[in-house]
Amino acid sequence: MASSILSDCSSARLLPLRRALLPPRAPRLRPCPALAHPRRLLVAARPQLLPRPRRMDSPPAATASSADSATVSADAPAKVIDGKLVAKQVREEIAVEVTRMKDAIGIVPGLAVILVGSRKDSQTYVRNKKKACEAVGIKSYEVNLPEDSSEEEVIKHIASFNSDPSVHGILVQLPLPRHMNDENILNAVSIEKDVDGFHPLNIGRLAMQGRDPFFVPCTPKGCMELLHRFGVEIKGKRAVVIGRSNIVGMPAALLLQKANATVSIVHSQTKNPEEITRQADIVIAAVGVANLVRGNWIKPGAAIIDVGINPVDDPESPRGYRLVGDVCYEEASKVAGAITPVPGGVGPMTIAMLLSNTLESAKRTHKFK
């Protein structure tokens, strides 16, 4: 599978756009230095074919030799961690399990999605989740409420799904209208059906030694799945998570710690982010600032998971913009051992992990191994 990635951290301009589409980020793009480079063809490996990655401290060129197992590029040795491919593989595995469960005990996993208001981006996300459910055989239930609904109405629907045995996962599409208190609403979801993993009890269990949450938030879970499936060793490694949000950065740091990495968190008040990040064998960037992480922030051979999705001006694109990550791919891919592209890295994993959480929930409820 081949994908071409244009590298131009220097030329793009952050769009003011899409508070509606994506979270708003830094006012403008930090330019990368001029990089003279040809357009490059990057060939991502099939995850199951990848050899164990080279030691994180070995030079990046060491294992970038095979088209089967590594990114092929004239000047960028990093392996491409192809999230699209892994997500497809995960969805196929889920479909097999859903069928096996249905055949064995007659149970079909069910996911309920509650959407309040008529934001176009939220409608698109909900539609995509529904389609993804259908594709793997998970039954989806949808409630659409008007923008001016009360918190009580939303909670009433949550309560009804909480007690519905055909529903194994409940998701409240965020953001909610301003007049609603997210906390009250998310707290109303039964922790045993909290497939988003945002309930404080699930996060609390994730943070505690010797406890396990019912669910792990989907995006950080997707990051970990990518690291695992690409054979990136975590135990004993130094990891840096850039960003500490409740939905990505903080749970990602907890997961890395649970997997026995030594974890540092970089945030907007961190004094020396480059220096701290440069010590990391594994970097997860979840900031929302286009190309914040430059090549000189990266330790040679490190594995880089870029969660950021940032729209930047692109007159050549039919949409007038394109999406870039928090990591300057052009620079980082020359130093890193492995890196996720944007788009096509973490993004596709998030829905795949939602399906995985829903299946897991149904299996747990019905004690199906």
Ligand code: NAP
């Ligand atoms: P968020 O809630 O805005 O959190 C951003 C975090 O980055 C905060 O912790 C903030 O620090 C930190 N930060 C901001 N500027 C920084 C800087 N200059 N240096 C270091 N840290 C800085 O964002 P989020 O919801 O976590 O999302 C982060 C990115 O991931 C966004 O681009 C979003 O679109 C993307 N995302 C992608 C997926 C996916 O499925 N691929 C899912 C969710 C999010 P403070 O805490 O100090 O403010």
